[in-house]
Amino acid sequence: MDQIEHRFRLNYSKHSFIRFTSILDIQKIWERAFRRAGIKLSYSKGFHPQAKMQQASPLPLGFCGDDEVLDIWVEELQGNTIEIEQINPYLPSGLEIHQITPVDLSMPSLQQFIESSDYSISVIDPIAPNTFPTLIDDVNKAEQILFTKHNGKKYDLKPLIKSINEENSTILISFSGISGRPDHLLQYFDSDPSNFIITRKKIHFIDHG
Amino acid sequence: MINKHATPQEITTFLDKTLFNIKKPGRYIGGEFNQIIKDWNSISVKIALAFPDVYEIGFSNLGLNILYEEINREPNFLAERCFSVWTDMEQSMRSSGIPLYSLETKRPISEFDVLGISLPYETLYTNTLNMLDLSGIPVYQKQRRETDPLVIAGGHATFNPVPMSAFMDAFVIGDGETIFVKILQIVSEGLSREKTLEKMSTLESVYVPSFYDLKKYFLLPENSRNPITKNIVAQLPPAPEKPLVPNIETTHNRIAVEVMRGCSHGCRFCQAGFITRPVRERPVNEILAFLHNAIHQTGYDEISLVSLSISDYSAIQELVSRISSAYKSLNINLSLPSLRIESFSDELMQEIDQRKGNFTLAPESASESMRHSINKPISEEALLETASFIFQKGWTSIKLYFLIGLPGETIDDVQHIVDLCKKVKAVGMKLIGGRARIAVSINTFIPKCHTPFQWAAMDSVEDVAQKHRILREGLQKTGIRLSYPSIDTSLLEGWLSRADGASSDVIYTAWEKGACFDAWQDQMDLNLWKEAFEEKGIDPFSYSHRQRSPDEDLPWDFIDTGVSKTYIKEEYQKSLDGLLTSDCRFNCHACGIQSTYHILCRDLIGGQNGSN
Numbered sequence: 001m002d003q004i005e006h007r008f009r010l011n012y013s014k015h016s017f018i019r020f021t022s023i024l025d026i027q028k029i030w031e032r033a034f035r036r037a038g039i040k041l042s043y044s045k046g047f048h049p050q051a052k053m054q055q056a057s058p059l060p061l062g063f064c065g066d067d068e069v070l071d072i073w074v075e076e077l078q079g080n081t082i083e084i085e086q087i088n089p090y091l092p093s094g095l096e097i098h099q100i101t102p103v104d105l106s107m108p109s110l111q112q113f114i115e116s117s118d119y120s121i122s123v124i125d126p127i128a129p130n131t132f133p134t135l136i137d138d139v140n141k142a143e144q145i146l147f148t149k150h151n152g153k154k155y156d157l158k159p160l161i162k163s164i165n166e167e168n169s170t171i172l173i174s175f176s177g178i179s180g181r182p183d184h185l186l187q188y189f190d191s192d193p194s195n196f197i198i199t200r201k202k203i204h205f206i207d208h209g
Numbered sequence: 210m211i212n213k214h215a216t217p218q219e220i221t222t223f224l225d226k227t228l229f230n231i232k233k234p235g236r237y238i239g240g241e242f243n244q245i246i247k248d249w250n251s252i253s254v255k256i257a258l259a260f261p262d263v264y265e266i267g268f269s270n271l272g273l274n275i276l277y278e279e280i281n282r283e284p285n286f287l288a289e290r291c292f293s294v295w296t297d298m299e300q301s302m303r304s305s306g307i308p309l310y311s312l313e314t315k316r317p318i319s320e321f322d323v324l325g326i327s328l329p330y331e332t333l334y335t336n337t338l339n340m341l342d343l344s345g346i347p348v349y350q351k352q353r354r355e356t357d358p359l360v361i362a363g364g365h366a367t368f369n370p371v372p373m374s375a376f377m378d379a380f381v382i383g384d385g386e387t388i389f390v391k392i393l394q395i396v397s398e399g400l401s402r403e404k405t406l407e408k409m410s411t412l413e414s415v416y417v418p419s420f421y422d423l424k425k426y427f428l429l430p431e432n433s434r435n436p437i438t439k440n441i442v443a444q445l446p447p448a449p450e451k452p453l454v455p456n457i458e459t460t461h462n463r464i465a466v467e468v469m470r471g472c473s474h475g476c477r478f479c480q481a482g483f484i485t486r487p488v489r490e491r492p493v494n495e496i497l498a499f500l501h502n503a504i505h506q507t508g509y510d511e512i513s514l515v516s517l518s519i520s521d522y523s524a525i526q527e528l529v530s531r532i533s534s535a536y537k538s539l540n541i542n543l544s545l546p547s548l549r550i551e552s553f554s555d556e557l558m559q560e561i562d563q564r565k566g567n568f569t570l571a572p573e574s575a576s577e578s579m580r581h582s583i584n585k586p587i588s589e590e591a592l593l594e595t596a597s598f599i600f601q602k603g604w605t606s607i608k609l610y611f612l613i614g615l616p617g618e619t620i621d622d623v624q625h626i627v628d629l630c631k632k633v634k635a636v637g638m639k640l641i642g643g644r645a646r647i648a649v650s651i652n653t654f655i656p657k658c659h660t661p662f663q664w665a666a667m668d669s670v671e672d673v674a675q676k677h678r679i680l681r682e683g684l685q686k687t688g689i690r691l692s693y694p695s696i697d698t699s700l701l702e703g704w705l706s707r708a709d710g711a712s713s714d715v716i717y718t719a720w721e722k723g724a725c726f727d728a729w730q731d732q733m734d735l736n737l738w739k740e741a742f743e744e745k746g747i748d749p750f751s752y753s754h755r756q757r758s759p760d761e762d763l764p765w766d767f768i769d770t771g772v773s774k775t776y777i778k779e780e781y782q783k784s785l786d787g788l789l790t791s792d793c794r795f796n797c798h799a800c801g802i803q804s805t806y807h808i809l810c811r812d813l814i815g816g817q818n819g820s821n
Contacts, residue, residue: 017238018456020228025235025457032454032508036242043540062229090508092242092456124225194229 005042006074007107008082011099014065018094023058029092030070036090039082042073056110056203057117057178064199071103071110110205111178116162118201119182121171125195135171138189139164147184157185172201212306213319213345220315223307231298235457236264239290239312242454243506245277246313247287254286254397256323256389257311257358260293261336262728267292268453269461271515272364273327276385278449286393289313289321293336296725299343309344318344321358322396325389326377328364331705332698332728334373335720337362341376348717350378350419355402361392368439368484369658369765372705374418375713378406382414382768383439383484384470386446414440416768436769439484443808445470445491448499454507463511463544464503466496468528472517473794473810474549476573476585477784478612480657481517483777484770486802488794489813493524497531504541511542520548521794523815526557533560549587558602568599571610575625581787582617584780589629596633597640606646607633613676613693614654614668616784623676626651627683634689648690651680653699655753657706658765659772661780664757667703670696697735701727703753704738709764712752715741773801 014026021029031051034041043049052073059065074082084097091097121135139145145157160180164173173182183193212219228234249255258277260267267273273290280288289311294302302308308317318324324346326337341348346357353360362373363381370380381388392415395408410417416437448466455462471488472481500512512532516522532543543560548570572592573585580586599607611626630649637645653673656662668676673696684691705712718741726732742749757763759778766774776799783790790798794814797803803810 017224017228017240020234020238021456022235028458028462029456031510032242035508035510036505038505049540062234090242092454093240093244124222192230194226197225 004075004077005105006077007103007105008072008074009099009101009103010070010072010087010097012065012068012070012095012097014059014063014068014095016064016094018092019059019062019064022061023055026055026059027053029095030072033087033090033092033095034072037087039072039074039087040076042075054110056205057114059200060181060183062183062193062198064197066199067098067202068200069110069203073105113205114178115204115206116174116176117178117180117203118172118174120199120201121173121182121186121196122169122199123195124197135186135189135191136164136166139185145185145188147188149184155179157181157188178203210306211303211308211343211345213308213317215306215308215310215317217310217315220307220310220317223302223305224315227298227301227305231301232295233265233457236292237294237298237312238456239315241456242508243451244313244453245281245288247281249287249314249316252285252287254323254393255321256280256286256288256325256393257291257318257321258288259291259318259324259326259337259340261326261328261333261340262293262726263295264292265457265459267327268455268459269465270327270329271465271467272329272385274449274452275446276325276389277453278451279386279446280389280393283390283393285397286390288325289316291318291340293340293726294343299339302343309340319346319356319358323393324358324360326360326362326364328362328366328373330728331366331372331702332733333366334705334716335724335727337373338376338717338720339725348720349375351375353378353402359396359402359405363389365481365484366706368480368768368770369706369708370416370418370768371710371764372708372712372716374421374710375717377418378402379409380416380418381440382416382437383770384442385440386442388412388414388440413438436767438769438805439771441487441771441806443489443806443813445489447495448491448503450502451506452503454509461513462509463513463542464500464507464509465513465515466499466503467491467515468496468519469516469522473521473792474518474585475780475790475793475798475800476583477661477780478573478583478615478654478657479517480660483660483772485517486770486772486800487806487808487810487813488521490523490815493528493531496528497535500532500536504536504539510540511544512536513544513546515546518549519545520557521792529557529560555598558598567606567608568604569608569610570595572629573610573612574615574622575611575629576622578787579615579618579622581789582784583612583615584784584790586789589632592629593632593636597636600637600640600645605641605644606648607637608648608650609633610650610652612652612654613680614673614699616654616656616662616665618668618676620675620679623679624683627680630684630689631687634687646690647688648692649680649684651677651691651693653694653696655699655703655706658763659768659770659777661777661784663707663763663777664759664761664781666756667699667753669754670700673699695730698730698733700749700753701733701735701738704742704749705752707764708752711745711747715745715747715749718744769805771800771802771805776800 041051054071056069082100146154148154160175162174182198186193258273260270277288280286291311338348347353359378361379362377363385367380406417409415469490471485473488572587574580634647656665719738722737724737
């Protein structure tokens, strides 16, 4: 039996304590929220059917997001589209959708088209930790920023940094692609990321028409 | 020092700064869908509901969820939740002076009027003490002052409340529904602590230990009632309308609906079977209406029917087929806890989803004499027939539960377990070849209070070790997976479950020495307990391994479960004589429940209220 499928792109924010949920948790949270909202997601075929959803780029545990992107595949649409108000009341506190757009089914996966990611870093406590004011200088002076990840692999953060500057005691930083992480940058310069709120402000996509 | 008056803002800032470096931070944040937040300042009585283990375990506790909604339905009361924090979080909290807080509004637990603690099993005792201490509440009940919350415990472990009596202001024995609301009404009168407790103690099912001589642990003062009769709700109250939905994975990620409370089989080893009588069934239509609403409220993709023995439910066939016809097309799974072996029917099996691949059976014993002794008579033929049925229907994996260490058990009885497991494996091999998987889970029998084995001695350490060896060697190279709890784990449970009033100080000492998360095999350290018992001059084996005379006064005798001691004694004698007692659904054995509560058991089953 062929189902008519629809694909939608959801832009949403993830704030407050729900930032301490992992990408797998968030997957489940969305699945349940859609079911509560009465939106029927498409399921993959096979022995373990999976709801068809696609996150542009997993947000690391503990990060806030202002404009995260999620594609969903829906079957049995009631009406022509999905309204924001249809879903938002069914979300746990901290998640909120601000835009829904229909997407062509043939469009390739989101992950392949990420051009850059913008982050902000701001202190939690008004008492600023000592390394914060020097971060921009440190970054600018460094030739390479070789960070060793949990799995022992090293990567150089320096060439990934498109821009870094400060605005209202918040650091704004833009990384090319998806692999650069602000918490790694802070750790590299001996600053404990737990003193900051890190927010992914925006994911930029390559224009693919 | 714990700052028990930390503000919600201070606690929030602490969490913001700390959780980044904490394992599984989603445990500590609250904010789940269907969480209830009321206006703190306009509520007269506030209760914190606690489960003394980590969030993932406590969250799924049905009792806690029932009380949460029941209390919050009352306009003048509010209930928030808290759980044990893992060791990394505890360290951070203590070093910053942050007290245990409620998940909903991040308020210190000590600011609540009541702390209600769920105690389903004994290995949560030290966690309970730790929660009190982390809240800045004096651990010993005698040291609490007017401003401290009233600490009240309930749950299956409190059917022997004596060991925890030194730490609790009150216990609620039996079903928690309706009675907690009554307690909060008394609290709302704003009397002194002493007067409040006095008034609470007039409720039939509430035990207030400070009015008793704890040194003598079961001697009652002149004016007190004896015994304390467990609370029952003759009709199951409506299941929660808006079940909480976690943001992280918990032990059970599904809609749980209690279809039946109590069990009519009377397996003599099973404490739940004796303390949750009478059997009460929820009507089919009520269950279906609940599910319809709960799926919309939660968005879960799995339904679990909760009861001690699901296949006894009068209308199980109708229920299961109506659920599957309603929800199969919505990718919603139905899971049933272990089915009784004699209850299988072709129709029932057709309806159950096969996606899971794993089927659980609990024969408990493998020899005729043991089956008679524990009153769970399941023939080998029936078990093997069921196994072949399960494999034919498409399942590839069967899990078998057995008990060892039962009174009167011989080495032969254990050898029978080995043989039976091999036979089940052979059935599977014959039908589906190498895909057939058998897992065997062995539990060590621990005699529990209010059961016919409450007088029996636990099996010796040496014998249990030998029985483990027989199982290990017998199942070697058979491809059958074997698991059993460590002997230490069983010992601790054995020591605590039939302890008396003198054990309170042992529990305190063990906690002081660092005992915590005793239900976690990798955290529990029996040496701490051994030292604590020794320091207090108590031989723990006198609690666990001593055969009691049926005439002996027992520390928990003042708790009346509704089942008479005479009946329990008869059952013990029948066990020794190898005599069976039939399912009381069909033939009342006068256990005492009907006369205690002035009810007729048959009125409470059979899908009353118009369904069926």
